[in-house]
Amino acid sequence: MAVTQGRAALLIEPGKPVVVEDIEVDAPGAEEVLVRIVASGVCHTDLTIKNQNGAGMKFPIVLGHEGAGFVEQVGESVTHLKIGDPVVIAYRAPCEKCPACRRGDPRHCYAALRPGLRIKRKSTGEVCSQVLRCGTFSTHTVVHSKAAIKMPAEMPLDKACLIACGVITGVGATMNTVKVFPGASVAVVGCGGVGLSVIQGAKLAHAKRIIAVDVNPTKLQWAKDYGATHTVNALDGDPVKAVRDLVTDDWPGYEGGVDFAFEATGLMRCIEQCVRMVNYNGTAVNIGFPGSEDTVTLNIGNIDTGVYWNKVNLSVCHAGDTLPATDFPLMAQYYLNGELKLDEMISRVIGLDDVEAAFHEMETGNVIRSVIRFD
Ligand SMILES: NC(=O)c1ccc[n+]([C@@H]2O[C@H](COP(=O)([O-])OP(=O)(O)OC[C@H]3O[C@@H](n4cnc5c(N)ncnc54)[C@H](O)[C@@H]3O)[C@@H](O)[C@H]2O)c1
Ligand SMILES: [Zn+2]
Ligand SMILES: [Zn+2]
Structure with a gap:
């Protein structure tokens, strides 16, 4: 040849x-x-x-x-x-x-x-x-x-x-890296191509609350079009508090927080925020691509949000933990069915x-x- x-x-x-x-x-x-x-x-x-x-x-x-x-x-x-x-x-x-x-x-x-x-x-x-x-x-x-x-x-x-990349990473993060369950509460920090795909995955998984966090109002508007139920502009104050306040439950001991918080920015402070956004036994997912010197500081001992007391899981998503031969045709099918934008x-x-x-x-x-x- x-x-x-x-x-x-x-x-x-x-x-x-x-x-x-x-x-x-x-x-x-x-x-x-x-x-x-x-x-x-x-x-x-x-x-x-x-x-x-x-x-x-x-x-x-x-x-x-x-x-x-x-x-x-x-x-x-x-x-x-x-x-x-x-x-x-x-x-x-x-x-x-x-x-x-x-x-x-x-x-x-x-x-x-x-x-x-x-x-x-x-x-x-x-x-x-x-x-x-x-x-x-x-x-x-x-x-x-x-x-x-x-x-x-x-x-x-x-x-x-x-x-x-963008779609399988975001949707796969909700299906494979973690399994977003029907009725779950989800936060997505960073609503670019990857974050909007996380939102689409959370919607496909029938999450109840999907809270989009970004610093760009246009991205937040788009996030709603893709399935976000709430939006938080991280420039308006502490996004951790805003997300925790949005998740409520009739049970009196409930402290707020989401079941899953996905970081899709590449910013270390957003990983830290995701760790503090989750509820008891919740999972923060790092998707953003780090630099070799990037480091996060995690509080372990805070009674409400510390990694120990809140029993926080930290997961990392690589390309949505995909098995391409099965997942890519599935994404195509979702698109052709009108279920994936x-x-x-x-x-x-x-x-x-x-x-x-x-x-x-x-x-x-x-x-x-x-x-x-x-x-
Ligand atoms: N792990 C993987 O397999 C994988 C795959 C694809 C992309 N990535 C990485 O994921 C990240 C996102 O990729 P993308 O293509 O969606 O990028 P993008 O630039 O399209 O989106 C990033 C978003 O983050 C928002 N943002 C910036 N600062 C913020 C803050 N402080 N709080 C909240 N939101 C903020 C931006 O406004 C933007 O909407 C990048 O780091 C990329 O390298 C990782
Ligand atoms: Zn990519
Ligand atoms: Zn192998």
């Missing part, structure tokens, strides 16, 4: 803006597929990886990990996909070999399947890393075939791409040259997702 010519948005060196360059993509190796990308969402993690100077990845780096497209080439020994299949790319497809996979718990796989390094800068021949083993800000990428999850034919790929999450349709502008929009304001279209 010949080398494929393409274009990609790359980080070339630390501290420099994203550049769009010609690339050459080698044919897929055994168990790999080459995907022609149709659309890719811009997730905050791409920006964080830029801001964290690659977050440990080797430069140059092809950005993007929320992509969907069509299989264009199939490597040796791939039997479950064929050329032309529509797929969403998963960054946490289980490895089938680690201790978790071996004991039948692939949602908690220690690793993830990765492809060989097949993308090169055309100008220099340098081999590129692919963010989270994906690299979807690119006309073409090569991924492990089990990380390419087939979509139903009727699923539009420019919407399906959102499933790959995806169209509304796309605030901007952009081109590959607009990644820096999309990062800026994300930092300043009123977008849920910018989606890069390649067709």
Whole structure:
């Protein structure tokens, strides 16, 4: 199979803006597929990886990990996909070999399947890393075939791409990382693409109260459209008190607090707030992507909100603890049934040259997702 010519948005060196360059993509190796990308969402993690100077990845780096497209080439020994299949790319497809996979718990796989390094800068021949083993800000990428999850034919790929990260992370946090039960009370701190997906998951799980917390009034308005029953602007005072006050019960000993508090900001103080928002035996879930020096301080001994007396659980969500082969088609089905909003999450349709502008929009304001279209 010949080398494929393409274009990609790359980080070339630390501290420099994203550049769009010609690339050459080698044919897929055994168990790999080459995907022609149709659309890719811009997730905050791409920006964080830029801001964290690659977050440990080797430069140059092809950005993007929320992509969907069509299989264009199939490597040796791939039997479950064929050329032309529509797929969403998963960054946490289980490895089938680690201790978790071996004991039948692939949602908690220690690793993830990765492809060989097949993308090169055309100008220099340098081999590129692919963010989270994906690299979807690119006309073409090569991924492990089990990380390419087939979509139903009727699923539009420019919407399906959102499933790959923001949607599966948020919805999966409520279904897999923890199990939000019918009637539960839930707080969601941070209502971007991930937080709004947590809200959608909590609604699908029939939570009774869904309290959205953000600092942006527009995001809070949107949160209501996605299923929030209450909103709290964290700039109006202590969000912990506001959330606790919103949850009441006829039982006289009740101190307020939610069963589940999801942090979807990447801010340490929001993790601390989530820990103090939950009721007895409640669970705070850290979703935001931290920096290597980020640290939280947890009070253990406060009689009302301390981790010991309130018996607080702290859980971490990685990509919604997803099993992509089953969860991605399920998300598509929810969308096709009208139970999951995806169209509304796309605030901007952009081109590959607009990644820096999309990062800026994300930092300043009123977008849920910018989606890069390649067709
Ligand atoms: N764990 C995972 O698997 C995973 C997957 C995807 C994204 N992430 C991370 O999740 C986080 C959210 O991602 P996103 O794409 O939704 O980002 P986003 O930028 O779209 O949304 C972040 C939201 O947080 C709000 N916010 C900022 N400061 C706040 C505060 N003090 N209190 C409450 N809200 C505040 C912003 O207004 C915004 O609405 C990022 O850190 C991202 O890297 C993690
Ligand atoms: Zn992401
Ligand atoms: Zn594994």
